[in-house]
Amino acid sequence: MRKIYWFLLLVMILSGCATKTAYLNTQKPPEEVKKDKADCQAAVDCSEYKDAGLKQKKFDQCMKDKGYNVVSEDKAEKTQGFNELWVKPQADFKAYEAIFIDKVDLTQAKVKNTAVPNTKVTDEDINNLGQEMLKRFSKTLGIVIPVISDREEAADKKVLCINLKLNNIIQTNVGLGVALEAAGEVSGLPLPGAPAGSFSFECTITDLSSKEELIVISSETKADKNASLAGLEKFERWKCAYNIMDYWADHLAALLAKERGQKYKSQLRIKLIDF
16 A cells, blocks of 8 residues: 555656746736737747757747746746736726626536546536536635626626636546545555646636726646645545635635735635535
């Protein structure tokens, strides 16, 4: 059993070795970020560099010259909560009285690890995930600004409209989860959740009345974020998905609180048991 533990630990270490880069500048809207990246990539393609490392350095320097802070995606999450973030300059978020969250966009939702044994993802599964995402975001954001469930309630109020788009989804690999649980018990050491892939989503926040864009977010998050220690949380099919939704909602609530000048205490907690 100890051999299983060390093997799984090695898998987790190796899975975290590849570091992705993020380019931070909250003053630049997504279309400008996309153009800057395309321009820098064109400059790299026209260069005489053959080495991949040198090409990456040239690309990073080009983005720095355009005003971006070049950091790892992990640092980007710690700095601004999300991989890519744009906030409209001088937007007055204090003026808003409520939030309306539209139905989650699932048109591009993809379950990336359908090879999980004995499972089949149905349209109903995906729709249920969308409803769960809406419920969890509503609960967490409601701590910062009241959330209304009906557009008619927005009459005569200044309301933020939040549009969520769920893209990549990962099922919890229950078989690996059980192995991790057993390895954790035998070794006496805590282990994080199964290191299986990542989730991604997009979020656009607009003024409900004028449709003016105020915040645009795009983020990809590792599946082990906001996970419990192995052996201390039951492994369920969509456990990782629910944990990640809570993680995103918490970061968005923190962002809105910051923009409104409010204090916010993270709702994420170390999970010692399943709940």
